[in-house]
Amino acid sequence: MIGLGYTPVVFKSYFMMYVSTYATIPQRKPASTSLTTAKVIELVRQTRNNMVRHYQDNCIIAVHFRDYYQVNEISDLKVKFLKRDLEELYNSPLDLVHYASVIKEIKDSNDTERINKHEYCQLFKNQINAIYKKYIF
DSSP states (O other): OBOOOOOHHHHHHHHHHHHHHHOOOOOOOOTTSOOOHHHHHHHHHHHHHHHHHHHTSHHHHHHHHHHHHOOOOBOHHHHHHHHHHHHHHHHSOOOTTTTHHHHHHHHHHTOGGGGGSHHHHHHHHHHHHHHHHTTOO
């Protein structure tokens, strides 16, 4: 069983560690260099995969279940299957329909910093949360 003895302060520090470690996106491209659709798709895929890796950490799993689903303990077997499903998401191609708005806006604006917008981060989290929800019960 994964214990849930982490406080919100610890979760915040893990979140800040994630943001500082994984969410660093290259600076805006000069106006003369336009982003190709393939580069934008790769950027979105890398950002999604970085977030998936973050949510595979045992401490994050425990805190996430406690804070979002009020589940105080989760069995090792559920954690194993959750990690397997997250690994499948990590290895899967990007769902272009799900991320179409992100891809279009970044491509049109030629600004890679837009990937950090809250609503886009929420798209990544929604896909990950759908996997987490399978293991609540």
